[in-house]
Amino acid sequence: MDTQKPLIKIQDLAFTYSRKQKKALDGITLTIKERESVAIVGPNGAGKSTLAKHLIGILLPQAGSIHIDGIEVSQSTLPRIRDLVGLVFQDPSDQLFCPTVREELEFGLINMKLPKDEIKVRVAQAAQTMNIAHLLQKPSHHLSGGEKKRVAIAATLAMQPKVTIMDEPTANLDPQNEKVLIDLINSLSCTKIIISHDLPILFQICQRVIIMVGGQIIRDCSMRDFIFDRNLIVEHGLDFRFKCKCCRAIHPERFQDS
Ligand SMILES: Nc1ncnc2c1ncn2[C@@H]1O[C@H](COP(=O)(O)OP(=O)(O)OP(=O)(O)O)[C@@H](O)[C@H]1O
Ligand SMILES: [Mg+2]
Secondary structure, rough: OOOOOOEEEEEEEEOOOOOOOOEEEEEEEEEEOOOOOOEOOOOOOOOOHHHHHHOOOOOOOOOOEEOOOOOEOOOOHHHHHHHHEEEEOOHHHHOOOOOOOHHHHHHHHOOOOOOOOHHHHHHHHHHHHHHOHHHHOOOOOOOOOOHHHHHHHHHHHOOOEEEEEEEEEOOOOOHHHHHHHHHHHHOOOEEEEEEEOOOOHHHHHHOEEEEEEEOOOEEEEEEEHHHHHHHHHHHOOOOHHHHHHHHHOOOOOHHHOO
């Protein structure tokens, strides 16, 4: 029996950045249940990041509505929405603004009015998990791309949101940190929305796939159905056979039986 309750409800959501442009989101209707792990995929410009920004209220609906845990996303509910939802931005430079990495990790926790001791513990845990403890005193604008991404992820996870959204979380990460992140995401019991072009990684994390094209959802299916539908994958620019071919070229003997 399916006992998970709906946590995110989006109804007829539409959004245009400027009057001259076509809609970046066009009639998005979607329900995500508590503790689901959902992949959002689609070509560049499909509207994935625009949708993510709506879920945390950085952009507000021009038409339609979004409810998270029964709260409608609007200007007046933003503080409550930001306690519920954490977003790791596609570009960490859009997310990081504090003088040091430590302050970056503390910022959201101070806003949540957590006790000082709790903040200290959460910062230390998040820093250790994302392997950034040695960077805590550094200014975030002096970090490498991958280090910035790890700080942005740590800052979001430290807040322990009920919904964690990650927009291209593995971009810029080296393979070792990529693996650390995948294990970490899999260990989280919250609701997860992962936006990525990296299908093999999504396959490790998500059970459901939403495909967006031109601001619309054109398919909502299980990862299993998606992964075995080669036409669908190729049609939407997610073909990973070239990647597999590259791996085979490096270690042909390891792929002999595959
Ligand atoms: N700040 C902005 N101002 C104007 N138009 C924008 C802005 N941000 C995005 N757009 C436009 O909105 C559409 C959706 O963009 P969005 O960033 O949501 O796509 P995406 O699916 O996340 O793409 P990608 O895979 O490249 O990250 C695109 O046509 C884009 O050019
Ligand atoms: Mg994007």
